[in-house]
Amino acid sequence: MTGVDYGILSPTWAGGQAAELASDTAFVQAMLDTEAAWVRVQAAAGLCPEQEAEAVAAVSQAARYDLSELASKTPDGANALIPLLGMMRAQLAADGAPASAGRSLHRGATSQDIIDTALVLVLRRGILALRENLRTAAQGLAGLALEHRDTVCIARSLTQHALPTTFGYKAAAWLSSLLAAERQLGLVAESLPLQWGGAVGTLASLDQFLADHRAEDRTSAALSSALATELSLHDPQLPWHTNRQPIVQAGSALAGVIAALGTFGADVLTASRPEIAELNEPREAGKGGSSAMPQKQNPVRSVLLRNAAFSAPGLLSTLFTAAGTAVDERPDGGWHAEWPALRELLRLAVGAAEQAAVLAVGLQVNTAALDRNLRLGGDAVLSERLATVLAPVVTGGKPAIQQLVLRSLSDGVSLRELLRAEIPHDQLTDAQLDNLLDPAGYLGSAIRFTDAVLADYTNWKESWQSRN
Incomplete structure (x- = not known):
């Protein structure tokens, strides 16, 4: 179908998990999930019949909507939620749901509540997949560091031969960077917040509804907390409409992962040059071929890691620019600029982690070349x-x-x-x-540092296993 973004010009994530996790369909489903969860919370609080929650749940399936039509209507209100609500209410009517269900839908909320929360849901789901791939990559790098703990090789400074080191320490450096980035990502994942503030972040409409229906015992604070629990999100206790720190923190964590993996890919690219030949990507059927030169085996996974590293900084800059220029009670354009930038950062991070997992586990180390280059x-x-x-x-x-x-x-x-x-x-x-x-006699603390990273990896792995 025309208009669908398959990722043909984005090879880092095309065809991988990110293509589905951060697709338009995934985002629309996240908006629908938020709306349906809110009506469930209202029903649980006795603010609407359970029948309405069931009716809204039935129309909260992305497959029921023409996303091409939704996209064509999005410019009319500058966001996709506005036309989606109209389409949801039309579906409710078509299903024969009571008219009151349409009023319970989106009650007291605003477009930003749903869109920000939906983005957070997409982030949470994507980060789960991302961290799994980082775990595999870390396992591969730890294996390299342990296997080559004592393998002496040349260290390079500003592209030139410098001093002896070990290849195990090189791998440990990649691993250390990855672990630091994953931990930062974990902090973000644990604090991804619900957005719930109503038209200008005061929840005035919801509070008025509760007062009119003599439901003062069911406070907007309690309902917001219940919604956060329903969606498995952090309850920040207040809206963040113009406080964009949750977005820049998430974007920074994703960019940090991409940077760590970019360094790994760049080092592999250099070391896999035929005249250096210290490393080779794993040989895989259908990977790395050239359209014109049959003899070539291109290090495509490393190329994609480097591609992500080149792409991420501009996207992160957009998030910081949008956050730094947020105005009034809803940013005029900056908020809108966040959406594609944050999604692409997520796509690049997930895609890069997929590439790195295979690369780290299958990386081939040519110890003879390491020794030859050391002696050069x-x-x-x-x-x-x-x-x-x-x-x-x-x-x-x-x-x-x-x-x-x-x-x-x-x-x-x-x-x-x-x-x-x-x-x-x-x-x-x-x-x-x-x-x-003797180069082996001048390694300083390289082996000690390698062991320290491996011990840190063991602690990280045990913590991971206890959480999962």
Whole structure:
């Protein structure tokens, strides 16, 4: 059908969980769920018959509505809820529901209540799937960190060979970033709030209804709390119509996940270049092919992680701009700008996590290439250590050793030979020099840090299991 967003230009999430979780249908269903839950709360409080709640529930199925028609009517009121209410009431009439059901529907609420709450519901459902994929990705990275805890390789700084490290520590760094992002996401997930304030955030209409029907014992505060419970959302005790912190906090958490996964993808892309060849994406049928070059196996999952990382900052900027320019009791345009930006951040995060889960579990590590590339820098990669340890026994101290390193690099002479010629054997034996030039002996706290991340992962995993 024309007009449907299948994600053809958004390969990070196209065809994955995000396509369904954050679709127009999912959002419309979330609005319907909110409206139906509100009538159920009213019925439970004795404010309308149970029959009305059942009637509204029956018409609260997205499949009953022509979403193309709904979309065409959306510009008329600048949001989709206004025409949707008309369509719901028409469906109630067609079903033979009592006329009072149409009045119980949306009672005391405003469009922003339903739309903000629906967005929060979409976020909650999407974050559940996102965190599951992050759990799988974390498991894969933890496995890499443990397996290669002692695998020595070169660390790069500003693209250049720097000092020895371990590949386990590289994987642990990816894992540490992912765990921090997931924890922040968890805090957001636990506090996703109901929006319920009525026309200008005062719930005046609902309070008036309760007063007119002598239902003062059933307060608007109690009804709002009951609705939050019904929808499994946090009850903030007051509306947040122009306090957009829940939105920017959710967007920031999603962007943080995308950034953590983007770093992972970028490192894999660099290391999988044929001239480096330290890493390879898992080979999968139908993945990574080229339309013109049959020999190519493109690292497509890493490319998609990087695509998400490039895309997210602009979307997050939109959320902060909208929050920072919110005015009056309902923002004029900024509120509307949040919807597509927040949804796309959710889509990118869910899609990126799906890609990262497969990549982390199946990543292939070429230890021979790691060793080869480490040796490309020669003894010079230990120059920091040499300058520190040998300064007392070399005339001229550190500057002299630095000159020897530069001479080795420029003249192609072995640094070991230059040092051997400069330092008498009685001050530095061959065995001592060999030890100083062993990359495995200059890892600092890399292994300790790796173990610390793995311990943190174990605690995180146990906490996850206890929650689920």
